[in-house]
Amino acid sequence: MADDHSSDEDSDFSDSELDYYAEKAYISLKNADHRILNPDGSLRCPFCAGKKKQDYRYKDLVQHATGIGASTSRKAKEKANHLGLARFLQKDLAFQAPPPPTLPPAADPAPSTSDSGGNELFVWPWVGILVNLPLENWVSIRELFAEFNPVNVIPSPEKDRNSGYGEAVIWFNKDWKGFKDAMSFENHFKVKRLGKKEWDEKKGDCLSGIHGWIARDDDYNSDRLFAKVLRKHGELKTVSEVTEQAARENGMMVAALAKKMARCVMFKGKPARMLKDFDGEREVENALENSNLELAAIEKQKADEDVKNLMEEQKREKEVALARLLTLESELDQKQKLELEIAQLKGKLKVMKHLQGEEDIEKKIEEIQKKLNEDKEDLEQLHNTLFMKEREANQELNEARAELIMGLTKLLKGNSLIGVKRMGDLDVKPFQSACKKRFPAEDADIKASELCSTCDEAIRNPSWHPFKIVECGGENKEVIDDEDPKLKSLCKDLGDDVCNAVKKALLEINEYNPSGRYPVSELWNCKEDRKATMKEVVHYIVKQYKARKGRR
Template sequence: MSRRRSEKSESTNSELEELKYKYYKDLRNEKVKIRRSGKYFRCPYCDNSSKEYDLQDLLRHSSRIGRDSKSASFRDIARHLGLLKYLDRYVDADKTVSKSSRTKSFEPSGKSSRDAKSDPVEPFHITEQYKSGGKFYSSSVRTSEAVDKPVDCAEERPRREKLNAENTVASQPPLRSTKDVMPPQPVLASNEQCINEAKDDPIVFPWMGVVANIPVENKGGRYVGKSGTNLKKEWIAKGFNPVKVHPLWNFRGHTGYAIVEFKGDWSGFMNAMAFGKAFELDKHGKRDWNLVRRRDDKLYAWIARDEDYYSEALIGKHLRKHGDLKTVSEIQAENKRKDSSLLCNLTNELEMKNKACEEMKRKISRTEVFMDNVMSQKEEMVQNYNEEMEVMRRKAFNQLRDSIREHEKSRMQLEAQKEELMLREQELREREALNESEQRKLDHQKEMNERAILEQKKADEKMLKLAEDQKKEKEQLHKRIIELQAKLDQKQALELQIERLRGAMEVMRHMNVEGDLEAKKKLESIQEEIKESEEELESLETLNQTLIIKERLTNDEVQEARKELINGLKDSRAFICVKRMGELNEKPFHAAARKIYNSEEAAEKAMELCSLWEDHLRDPNWHPYKVIQKGLNVEEVIDEDDEKLKDLKTEYGEEVYQAVVTALNELNEHNPSGRYPVPQLWNNKEKRTASLTEGAEHILKQWKLHKRKTR
């Protein structure tokens, strides 16, 4: 498997090399041309033909797509690798830069570098290389070959800085004449010359310039002047390429000074030096600013150095806050040190990656050995599998043979069962005669069942009769209670008579009439009367106690029957039903709330009002009744002058008032001590409490109707 992968990888690499060489030859033979405008180039293989690159960016672009891209097609990778090879071999940075500078220096003053985009330029041949240890490497793109070869860190950085500085100076656009606001920019001899001139002079880093004599005017008590953005645009158009322009302000407003910031690299250094030289040649540098007494209205500018850095004015404060004072040689040494460290880190990383690659190769070799072992194990497993399959085939053959034998045996058993079933059939026919007698027995049972149903009907009728008898017995009990009350009155009269006779007897005893026989006889007759009355009273008391016990038992039965009726009729909607006495009717509250509030709030307000009055009803401290004399009787009636009831009637109307009064009367009648609703039998037709008899009659009627439906 690893050999297949390696062969496939080698074929892909060979195809890529062939296509790469083909596109390289097209560029070399000028079949495909690289277009350029000034110092900007266009990639001949990208669809976005309007995108422009400088030389370094074009090299990075071709290397990124040719080496690093994972989404580019195979053909695009080959094209950009061919372009990279062509640029490395034939593109000379010095010639390209000098050609670009010559083109710009001979352009008319009214035509900018961007106007030259439309002019097609013929292909060019440039080679940008630097020497290290006797070998030449391309500085534009770091390829894998360059990483594998030794590089001298001490020589690499100065040459790269020199090339970047030369490219920057040569690419500056032409300056205007001295008649313009800014002086013309001088053409510097070389980057090395500029660096050597300022090598040991302290200079503010990042590179900054000081601008003075900016026109200001007083508006509203504060000085205002030209914005930094406008100054930046003007100097960018002149080729100085500042990064930012910071006007300096104090409590009075614009001071007429500004700080110009440039890039922190060597191109920014060259721009800063060109900026200072331009003003110095136009006699508007720092020396002119300090010496000339009568200054004109033009701008003065110079490079920020140690004198400006240590100044106590706003300029010095700004420079100390945003920069450091260094010499060019110090900056070069620091950059060189950073590059050396970077190169060493890259070398170490490359060594680590090489070690990782070797480790991967060792793992691959171990994997191949493992795969060989796995393949041998697989062959062994296949052989074992075939042997097991042969054993299973033999077992299956033996099982099939045994199954055939079992089948033959089962067939013989079925034949025997068939004969047995025929015998059973004959037996069943014989039993058929017996079934007729069984049928007669069944008919007899049906007849007995019908008779039992008739008996059940008779029992039902008896139950109805018993219910009527119970009703009659209750009526007789009521009559008996009335008789008992009469006998109780008679007993009480008899007790009074006995007491009266005893008093008379005591009187006669105290009279001591010994000779009076008539009085003695009368006394004896009174004693006998008292004795008879006491015997009669004793018998009446015994009868009374018996009747009281019976009455209590009957009353308990009646109460139990009432409770059962209430539980049975709890969900009834007929005219005999169960009503919770003392419960508020919510309908009047909802009707009153709809009249006062809108439809959204009405339901909520009605529930709140109803809940409030339920709390009032259950409050034992609130008793809105007054006692009145009605004939010989005393009655409790609603106190209409109660403040709560009066406010309720005034605010919510008569219906709500009557609902509360009805609930109060029901609570006062049925549960005055507990003050909570209790269930009672209720007659909806007559709007009164239903009797137990009415409840029983209603139950019997419902039972009869249900019985007819089931029939």
Template sequence: MDFSSGEESDISDSEIYEYKEKPYALLKSGKLRVKGPNDSFRCPFCVGKKKQDYKYKDLLQHANGAGKGSSNRRAKKKACHIALAQYLENDLVDEAEQPAQVEVPPHSSENELLCNPWTGIVVNIVKGFDMGRAIFSEEYMMDKFSKYKPKEIVLFCDGEKLNGEAIVKFNNNWVGFTNAMEFEKSFQTDHRSKKDWASEEAHKGSQMFGWLARADDYELAGVIGDYLRKTAELKTTSDVLREGECDKKNRIQILTYELDKRTENLDHLQIEYNEKSMSLDRLLEDYSKLHNEFSEETRRMQQISQENITKVIAEQELLNLELEAKRKQLDSWSRELNRREILTESDREKLDEDRNKSNVRNSSLQLASMEQKRAGENILRLLEKHQREIEAAQTETLRLERELDEKIRLEMEIQELKRKLQVMKHLESEDDDALHSRMKEMQDELEDKEEQRNHMETLNQTLLSKERQSNDELQDARKKLIEGLKENLSGTRTNFRIKKMGELDERVFKQECRERFPRIPPYEADVKALELCSLWQDKMTDPSWYPIKIVKVEGNEKEIVDQDDEMLRNLKEEWGNEIHGAVCKALLEMNEYNPSGRYVVPELWNTKEDRRATLKEVISYIIKNVKTPKHRRG
């Protein structure tokens, strides 16, 4: 089972030693395994690391180092490694490798004070020669004691004496200590030790005496004691062992700290490498996408260029053919001109005849123009007549409204008279002459009122019939005018045109498609616009779709487009406000002019004021623009 410290949110540094009990309990219960095969160990909190197998001491160093760690390491991670170090020291201490014990070489007590670095003393060195070499020299002495691997030899000499002394220095480690002890033992074997040197019975002669420097030598007066006090200090072998262990622990801690720092740096480098690798992948992907788009655009441009070249070549060939035809025609005209120069007289007669015909034709055109102008004036008079009839009809309508009010008043009076007559009939039994007389008067008045009401109804029906007839005549005249002006108003710059009410404006769709698809040719964008316009024109003619609702504005009911309609909302989100506004405008026009048929209706439109044009405006425009054609000069 692996344990991940990232399963929960991280803890604060102050909670580290409280939290370590949880992973420590998991380690003791065996739910988190530390021991691996072949006496190897693993860290259950560093899953996924490359190094999985440790020795006991290496894993302990790793746990201690990660437990201390840097400030960048997560607090929960530190707590887990502190628990691992505690588990290794308390529960798996028997698994630790026993460190090799440094054996103190023989002939030395652990509590005996020795000069450190290890130093030997040689006395009674004769100032003579041995086989031609000076005995009292560093070269000779180094050669003599070479088997003990001395590091340095220092000679001391008094010019008045025939004998000298020497200090022999050994390496400051246990190998050097062994060599120093062997050096002393060699002198002891030959009875030339310090004890023998101090004995009065010993025959000193010319032989050298030597021993390992100790506390009494350190305190000795003279050059040797002075030298030892300057270059060495007194230590027991136990002190040297303890110092070695302390140095070793310090070095281990320093190396562990450096290892953790390098590991963290490696993790940071790995993260940076992953980020740069991902960034490079994205850049390569973007580059590939841009390269594909560039290749596609290049291919399309080459195709368009090829098409344009083909078109230009075809047009050039056509122009060449036309040029050749023109050249042939010019040649033909030239020959014809040469031929006509011969027939000048006959041509002049023919020209005079053509001029006469032209004058006759111009006269006819002038008469026709005058006739057209008179027809326009007749139309205007007819329009004025219709206008007067409309005004008369409106006046009559007002009168009818007043008569309707009068009729309602008469009805009320008739009802009142009938009610009174009913009451009087109940009182008829009293034989009151005055009552009979009053009833007769009221009966006569009632008959007059009913006759007056019948007359008003007949007059009202007649006027309504005339009003409908005038209205029908005006609508027929408007339809005829629209049919006659369809071709005359198209393509001319006027304030009037034939507008199809309920038809979508294609220009709005083309403009939107050209802005939305700038990379495609304009004619392709126009094709897309026409397809979209045709699609929504068909939807508007569908009777099942009626996005119109009625609202009250200042107390009056008004029909508006339902902006909550799903199709219109989707259109606005996908194609924007311009196309949405064009569809809403066409819907209102269709609902106003043809709500039942749901198809476009032609209407005369005043483009300057953006409203429905009156018949008077259009006919006045027609009469104003009727011009007499100029005479052609012969």
């Protein structure tokens, strides 16, 4: 909002036009074209923007405006503006005049008593102290002093079991009515000569009757049984401080109400502008919503294209792999045929060695031996070729599997039949369950994370290898050593579930990455909880793509 007049009002005008321009300034203020309310609830003069003082009270601002409006030494424009301001204050803003800031609410004035000096420190919220209480009266304390409207009664944590008497604190409301009840409570005991003074004078002697008084700073700072309760639930304040706090809260409430009323005046004077602004905001919101819908559609289209490209790439790789497999099968048949031919030649050679009576036996043996050597060379060459092709096929298969893992990690969300599992990662759930049983609720999650992190570091440490070799079906096999000290200690401290989770992670690391000892990703059949085959993965991707395509 502007604080100065527009450029067409900058020139001075004669005194005869004073009423006209004063009315114009009044209408401008009524339409909320000028700001006169500060955030803290004080008022400002919109026509004295360069002045240092801009935090008037209502009465002072009225006096300022009427004084300048009646001045003979001021310019006509300045007088007209201030006359319009004075009229606006007296006619439209009189109901917003804030009350004096130091006075408490009129409906509940602060009590004034000779016992509560301005500098005397009381425990606030107001609290009374009861001593020499019979133990059998604990339950009926609140009913016993119901006339003083107690809010709560807290017995001291210890009681003198030998004497059969104890102490208690009785809490009153925080407001001035509560203070009045507390002072009445103290006067009740003073009249009966059962107050603090009598208690301190006869302390140690045989006393009779319940003594009571309102808690002050010496009680708050003492080492008596009830002092801990006072320090835990209360604080020391003077009556003046409580009064000032109530006045501040009241002033803030009045300022907030004044601000709301000013907004109401502004909205009342500008319905057309508000409607226009609302329509503009609604158009912006609609445009933003349409933009979000377009972005969502683009994102969905991009995801569909990614799935389609991935499926086509996997289809090409599958065709190449099938062609390579057919070639390998053909070459394997050729190898077997050569092996059979070599075996036949060896048989013929043995037969020829036994036929020593024939004349050309040596020549035939040399021919057969030569043929046999040639077939061996062909077989070795074929074997090397098959070995290299098998290595290339395995490498391509592993690369395709790695690409699938990367692609599916981005595309698959939530529960699905095929997913990507981190082999060797620790499951934190058993740690959380164990820690909730052994530690406080607020520390359980933090402790579970710390223990899980410690076990994860131990699993990745190459120096810890809790395995042993056993013979199974004629073959040596590595299994978990249940007698390992760390595993036994873990099972003893945190239970079988945590120990089994660590064993599972150890077995996965030992199978999938024994040299690096860090978790690796693997395609996983989530339904059957096992490693997924390439055929299963490709079939799943094709099925998902067809389902998406059908929904479009």
